[in-house]
Amino acid sequence: MESFKIFIVEDDRLYGELLAFNLSLNPDYEVELFTTGQECVSNLYKNPSAISLDYSLPDMTGFEVLEKIKKYNPEIPVVIVSGQEDVSTAVGLLKKGAYDYIVKDEDTKDRLWNCMKNIRENLSLKKEILELKEEIGKKYEFTSVIKGNSPSIQKAFRLMEKATKTNITVSISGETGTGKELVAKAIHYNSDRAKKPFVAVNMTAIPRELIESELFGHEKGAFTGAAIRRIGKFEEAHKGTIFLDEIAEMDLSLQSKILRVLQEKEVTRVGGNQVIKLDVRVIVATHKNLAEEVKKGNFREDLYYRLLGLPIELPPLRERGNDILILAKYFVDEFCKENKLPKLTFTQAAQEKLMKYPFPGNVRELKAVVELASVMTNNNYIDAEDITFNSASQTTDFLLEENTLRTYIQQIVSHYLKKYDNNIVLVAQKLDIGKSTIYRMLKNGEIELN
């Protein structure tokens, strides 16, 4: 842990030395004593981590010194230590930004010690949060988020860069698994709002009866179960970005409320009257075609135009050509790194298998497939047989084999015979073919009874 510098400002030299002696018992504390307010102010350039300030100094009052400290750096915590047992003074100082107010008595030492301990822990937490935020920022750098050289993804990449320069509303469209939320985060963390909150709301994940209070917040007692006041997602995202996913799933009444929030840039909590001004950047996403939804009457036209802003279309993986291999390699490398596995490569056959598959689950599916393959292989490479596709639509797997029509027919008939316990009459009915066709195939050895 870094050294923690404490200024003690105390005109009673005996008392000051005593506090300094006591705090210096912690080897991590670097304590400096000043006997006037001016001395303290002139030494602020040394960036103290905390200040213990006597209220009654010969040259200035505690209020004046506190004001000067806060003007220099509002982040420096100032603990007032005073013989002034006056509640209104204490309250006044706390309102002016003092961290705590300690009255000089037999407990002063312990209270000041605890105060400094808490301040130090808070500083350490703040630092950690800052580092994590920077870490998140790095995680969402464009080059980390967008992998691939295909023209369609490069176009999305260029639009994302444009989106970071202004506060324009962004509408992201694309099939499930194409990385819509990742793109929204990358825009946020590369914009001026990066240090402020990114709040993601999936409109399909919240029950209809709760969605309003979730988005706009509610006052205490607004409805049964609203035991405390709660701020909504829009307020939570103040100064930052709100990401509304699956926007096409909102019902029309909610759409009109969202439209009002976007138009007025303000929100009123459910059950409340107070209007809360908002500064929120909006990014929306959907896997549906919003224009089509407008035509069908499922989506308000005025809201559509307000949300359209800068549209970014994320292409499905099957249309991204060689990006499949670039991404597969990236995901495997990351997976091996995270799990301390030796590096893995793809055999030619594995690459071909990946390239032929249409990936209905897009990038998300590719990631799952190659991670599973990394676990399944017993070698330092991934072969075709290590790759299993578990997509919801199994038929695509069947079509991947690129067989002749005759072979497909044989496979279909065999499948049905197995399914219906070799009942040739029933299978012929199901497939709308003659029984004789099946008998002929059996006779020729093209198929077998199971």
Next chain:
Amino acid sequence: MNNKIYDLANLKSMIGDDETAIKEFVSLFIETSAETLEELNQAFQSKDFSQVGSLAHKLKSSIDLMGIESLKEEIRKIERIGKEMTDLELLPTLIEKLNDGIEIARNEMKKDILD
């Protein structure tokens, strides 16, 4: 039974039983209380009662720290009079008592601890 005018229990609770440190703080009290008292007497002579109050405030924590029970009430009265500018006629007696008390405490401390 402790017949001393002072009691170092409070000081020891803050710095422990380190004898060298106790000696250092006692010396510091002897030095600083003399300085502050001198300033307070001068302010009283010049009828700068507000300054008398401020200096009493400064001395208050040292008196508390050194456990000089007999002066705890007096020093607070002096502080209040200087701040509120009332009962000024009580000041001469209170300041005399303060001077005497500090003098006794300093002598006792010198004898008990520093010699």
